[in-house]
Amino acid sequence: MNPKVIVADEPVSALDVSIQAQILNLLEKLQQDLGLSYVFIAHDLSVVRHIADEVAVMYLGKVVEVARPEALYNNPSxxxxxxxxxxxxxxxxxSSHMHSRIVLQGDVPSPINPPVGCRFAARCWKGQDICVAQEPSLQHHGVIPGENAGLVACHFPENSN
Ligand code: SF4
Known part of the structure; x- marks a missing residue:
């Protein structure tokens, strides 16, 4: 079929670590040999960091941040x-931001009837009135404009200038 894009939904999640590594190496070889692009969906953040050129973080069905792995993992917005x-x-x-684990309070809202404003507002420690009233759009944001700049959907992102 000679696809240009492959959507891989949790392709290594049920595998043990050594088989995971073999599959990831195979995917990377196929990418090089055939010029493929992957949309790689995963919950394992170590796997994502290893394989991704760009990462999109989703919460309750919405993309909330897009960034290159090094920027996202070192400085999430x-x-x-x-x-x-x-x-x-x-x-x-x-290192960096991992001094202490952030334990989120509250429940994930129903995806059938999501909140009007920010979908993360009920669990966010930075939330203000505007967050509940108005859904933030995905906008350019970055500590260093240019290569490290990413997209974030938040009224009060981390690392704001
Ligand atoms: S600060 Fe950002 S993530 Fe938190 S509730 Fe407001 S818009 Fe949502």
Whole structure:
């Protein structure tokens, strides 16, 4: 069929680590040989970091942040991304933002009847009135404009200038 794009939905999630590595290596070889692009859907943040050129973080069916892996993992801009990454064990526990784990309070709203404003507002420690009233759009944001700039859907993102 010679596809240009392959959507891989949790392709390695049920595999043990050694088989995961083999599959990831195979995917990377196929990408190089055939010029493929992947939309790689996963919950394992270590796997995502290893394979992705660009990462989109989703919360309740919406993309809340898009960034290159090094920018996202070292300096997440959306509060949900920050909470998500704070739960990842690190080989260098003193590094960057991972000093302490952020434990989110509250429940995930129903995707059938999502909130009008920001979908993360009920669980966000930075929320203000505007967050409940108005859904934030995905906008350019970055500590360093240019290469490290990403997209974030938040009225009060981390790393704001
Ligand atoms: S828009 Fe407001 S509630 Fe939503 S993530 Fe940003 S600060 Fe938190």
């Amino acid at each position: 959306h509060p949900y991304s920050k909470a998500l990454l704070s739960a990842v064990p690190s080989a260098t526990p003193r």
